[in-house]
Amino acid sequence: MGIILQAKQLNKTYCLGKDNHLQVLNNVNVVIERGEFISVMGPSGSGKSTFLYNISGMDKISSGSVTFNGQEIADLAEKELSSLRLNKMGFVFQQPHLLPNLSILDNIILSAYLAKQSSRQTINEKAIDLMKKIGIAELAHHDITQASGGQLQRVAICRALINQPKMIFGDEPTGALNSQSAMEVMEILANINELGTTILLVTHDVKIAAKTDRVLYMLDGSIIGEKRIGKYIKRHKDLKMREKILSGWLTEKGF
Numbered sequence: 001m002g003i004i005l006q007a008k009q010l011n012k013t014y015c016l017g018k019d020n021h022l023q024v025l026n027n028v029n030v031v032i033e034r035g036e037f038i039s040v041m042g043p044s045g046s047g048k049s050t051f052l053y054n055i056s057g058m059d060k061i062s063s064g065s066v067t068f069n070g071q072e073i074a075d076l077a078e079k080e081l082s083s084l085r086l087n088k089m090g091f092v093f094q095q096p097h098l099l100p101n102l103s104i105l106d107n108i109i110l111s112a113y114l115a116k117q118s119s120r121q122t123i124n125e126k127a128i129d130l131m132k133k134i135g136i137a138e139l140a141h142h143d144i145t146q147a148s149g150g151q152l153q154r155v156a157i158c159r160a161l162i163n164q165p166k167m168i169f170g171d172e173p174t175g176a177l178n179s180q181s182a183m184e185v186m187e188i189l190a191n192i193n194e195l196g197t198t199i200l201l202v203t204h205d206v207k208i209a210a211k212t213d214r215v216l217y218m219l220d221g222s223i224i225g226e227k228r229i230g231k232y233i234k235r236h237k238d239l240k241m242r243e244k245i246l247s248g249w250l251t252e253k254g255f
């Protein structure tokens, strides 16, 4: 398998003004193996999103080290970093952030055009294929106003997958969805992970975390514990047991 991402002594401090600094990440160490499906939990304000932005190169670390695919992110020039995010990483946020003047298909293929990896025809075929797998092929030529929240989040997942990333980062990807759509999106992410893509997502929801292999618990900018629950096997009884184990563990942590 091997390591895809490693953070060592990662610190992030925001400057709020003269002599006013806020340390949000505090000596965070983490090793993520290829193919893992990880969730990050913890109270509001504990630093989960900041952690995600700093390990994915979306924000600049203050000190320490983050390596992705063996490459030190802080050593990359802005152009190399953009290329890394475009070609090797996929992002899904709480809101899909789609462009309103483009069709759903064009929203999905835009980053593939920017990546310039394949011809226009190949990209279109790949996008349609992805949309079929994710159950939204009929929406290809629709406007984004013609789709539901759950469908738009599937569009965002297709967009994140179009350049075949090594790893997907999700910041509350199911946070704005009703429980049924949230579970459907989680099934899609679990299937993507089964095919080998590493996934890390931030969530407040035990039901979401119960479908991941390992849960990191963040408090006051540090990872203070982790729970390995292994690969999710799609059996209802098994899921209930995983939720129960996780809930007990989170209660111990004071969540």
Ligand SMILES: Nc1ncnc2c1ncn2[C@@H]1O[C@H](COP(=O)(O)OP(=O)(O)OP(=O)(O)O)[C@@H](O)[C@H]1O
Binding pocket: 014, 022, 024, 042, 043, 044, 045, 046, 047, 048, 049, 050, 051
């Ligand atoms: N750009 C910024 N400038 C200054 N402070 C920030 C910035 N971004 C985040 N913070 C602060 O960092 C702390 C951690 O925020 P972060 O969003 O990472 O927490 P979180 O655990 O993801 O919270 P939530 O669960 O509510 O989304 C908070 O105190 C927040 O106010």
